[in-house]
Amino acid sequence: MTVAAAGTDGVCAVVLAAGEGTRLRPLTERLPKALCPVGNLPLLDRALARLAGLGLAGPDRVAVNACYLADQVVAHVGGRAHLSVEPGDPLGTAGGVANLRDWIDGRPVLVGNADAYLADPAAPPGPDIAALLDGWDGQEVRLLGQPAPDPAAPGTFDGHVFTGFSLLPWRLVRDLPAGFGDLVRAVWRPAEAADALTVVPYRGTFYDTGTPADYLAANLHAAGDGLVDPAATVTGTCRESVVGAGAAVHGEVDRSVVWPGAVVRVGERLREVIRAGDDLTVPAARPTART
Known part of the structure; x- marks a missing residue:
């Protein structure tokens, strides 16, 4: 089978949203990482929109897996995609795909x-x-990828860093073992060893949003000079920041993210942090930007 001109006939898509997001704690103690907003849009919605741009939408063509705080993911997705809820601990990237084999x-x-x-x-x-x-x-x-700063570093493929999307033939999905596993060991490295893996260059900006620094950097990139939801209240000052719906900023916010419904009080000065609710402030260190 040859898929010409980037057609999607016969292709389905899986968005992996089951992980715990441990590096993004304590933010992910409140929201699953897939629902953390970037530019006031949940990451999961960004992924679904990207697939819809290819004509891949609806529960017959797109599946989303969930495990950690699964109820939130299920409620958010609704009928927009087929849902695969993993019991117990997350099954990993390979296990999550294998669990969808029948679909x-x-x-x-x-x-x-x-x-x-x-x-x-x-x-x-x-x-x-x-x-x-x-x-x-x-x-x-x-695999979609960008040139790595160190092409020989562990975790690279043909000198590239993976940027979030891969394409797998059915014959490999069919043979994935049930249970926990990751695609790196189960599929990508064996395909690389067999000279059956190609890295497709991605020339845009990429962040994996896995750390507070990269999560903040992705938000600042999405915001440009600043992004304040019309349903936010701002009586203080905002510079190059993202402020979500229902948030209230009465202090000073500089290069930061204020989650929907969060509060910045009079006299507070926030710089390069993420504020959630009225009691959680997560600082961000230097990001690992790739453009």
């Missing part, structure tokens, strides 16, 4: 990490990942 049912699958922030200034959501499908032979594994 995938013979189709190639485009797998995306909900926590990947991609921003391509040259294209609206969708066409940037269409390159994974363009001219695909239906057999090789494809």
Whole structure:
């Protein structure tokens, strides 16, 4: 099978949203990482919009897995996608896909990490990942990637850093073992060793949003000069920050994220932090930007 001109006929998609987001704690003690907002839009919604840009939408074409704080993910997704709730601990990236084998049912699958922030200034959501499908032979594994600062570093593929989306043929999905596992060991490295893995270059901006620093950086990138939801109240000052719906800023906010419903009191001065509620402030260290 050859998928020409980045067509998606016969292809399905899986968005991985089951992880605990331990590096983003304590923020992820309140929200699953997939629902943490970037530019006032939950990361999961960004991933779904990116797939919809390729014509992949609805429960027949897109699945979302959930485990940690699964009730929140299930309620948020609703009927927009097929839901796979994993009991107990998360099954990992390979286990999450294997658990959807009956739903995938013979189709190639485009797998995306909900926590990947991609921003391509040259294209609206969708066409940037269409390159994974363009001219695909239906057999090789494809990864979206960017050149790594150290091409020989562990975790790189052909000198590239993985940027959140991969394309898998059914024959490999069919053979994934049940239970916990990750795609790196189960699929990508074996395909690389067999010379059956291709890295497709991504030229936009990427953050994996896994740490407070990268999460803040993704928000600042999405915000540009600043982004304040119309339903927020601002009587103080905001500089280059993201302020969510229902938030109240009465103090000073500089290069920070104020979550929906959060409060910044009179006299408070926040810089390069994430504020959640009225009692949680998470500082961010230097990000690991890749553009």
